[in-house]
Amino acid sequence: MMKTEDGMGLELRGLKKILGGRVIIDDLDLSVSKGEMVSLLGPSGCGKTTTLRMIAGFLAVDSGQILVAGKDVTALGPDKRPSAMVFQNYALWPHMTAAKNVGFPLKIKGLSKIEIKEKVEAALELVNLLHHKDSRPGQISGGEQQRVALARALVQEPDILLLDEPLSNLDAKLREKVREDIRELQRRLGITTVIVTHDQEEALSISDRVAVMNSGRIEQFSSPQDLYRQPQTEYVATFIGSLNRFEGDLQNGQILGGTDVIGIRPEDLTISREPMEGSHSGIVELVIPRGHFFEVVVRRKDGIFRAFASENIPTFGEHVHVKIKKALRYQNGKLVA
Ligand SMILES: Nc1ncnc2c1ncn2[C@@H]1O[C@H](COP(=O)(O)OP(=O)(O)OP(=O)(O)O)[C@@H](O)[C@H]1O
Ligand SMILES: [Mg+2]
Known part of the structure; x- marks a missing residue:
């Protein structure tokens, strides 16, 4: 050899x-x-x-x-x-x-x-x-x-x-x-x-x-x-991990009509009982224990958010606010910096 x-x-x-x-x-x-x-x-x-x-x-x-x-x-x-x-x-x-x-x-x-x-x-x-x-x-x-x-x-x-x-x-x-x-x-x-x-x-x-x-x-x-x-x-x-995927443009935290794809990791969403600047409101649909954190599914008027939370965990049916902290943006499948 x-x-x-x-x-x-x-x-x-x-x-x-x-x-x-x-x-x-x-x-x-x-x-x-x-x-x-x-x-x-x-x-x-x-x-x-x-x-x-x-x-x-x-x-x-x-x-x-x-x-x-x-x-x-x-x-x-x-x-x-x-x-x-x-x-x-x-x-x-x-x-x-x-x-x-x-x-x-x-x-x-x-x-x-x-x-x-x-x-x-x-x-x-x-x-x-x-x-x-x-x-x-x-x-x-x-x-x-x-x-x-x-x-x-x-x-x-x-x-x-x-x-x-x-x-x-x-x-x-x-x-x-x-x-x-x-x-x-x-x-x-x-x-x-x-x-x-x-x-x-x-x-x-x-x-x-x-x-x-x-x-x-x-x-x-x-x-x-x-x-x-x-x-x-x-x-x-x-393919890797969990992702919230939307079609549209992200402006001031809102998703508007557009041709880009917006990807948000569940930990890049903040959930709160109080409204935040640019936040989305919705109702808690599911709370899944994932070991040291929880996966929270929030239903909005046009879709769902999947978020990870480790403290102040909301409960089923609660009205909450979700803010996008960080998003990935794709055009024709490629990341736009
Ligand atoms: N001898 C062969 N003749 C024709 N097609 C083949 C032959 N060997 C493999 N392929 C095809 O090549 C592709 C890739 O096969 P490969 O075994 O490399 O996949 P893999 O990524 O290892 O998949 P898996 O995770 O299922 O093991 C498959 O579509 C398979 O059908
Ligand atoms: Mg193989």
């Missing part, structure tokens, strides 16, 4: 893929720094797995380049690339023990039995599963199988770790734990990682940066914070 130099991670340049006569990936660029964890986030069918398989070398590109540490790997097969992939369904061999599963890629490479044993035990240790080295996949839990799959990728000492929806088979509680484990391990090993998910909470909580995909293209690639606070397109604004 080729090793990378410091500073440089993974670079995708103008990737294109046509499948079944359709353009699936269209001129896709992405730069991942060394040691960075990046999510590919997008709805089903947007091309996340296709992108990952091209990076891993399981699928040839139709055009474009894939560079690892500045070296072009586009023409190399998967076994010649410095990357390892964890598949969505784990793809473990049911008849093999955890140790045999993890050691398999090393056996293929022709390492000695002694070397394989050492590396396999180290990898199982990393994912806290050494005590299950002689168990078969059917004898361990879903979360443990996931960790065996992760160990099988890590044992190859890849420069690029590729994870395709690795947590989708786990229940909510376990997902959170395993994703924290993955993040901790990724940081500790400093391994450049691309993780595919369609779960925005997962993407936002685990990654340094998130690439939001839409029909084979990247809509926005930025930090979780920027994605939420400064969504560059209307698509990203509606």
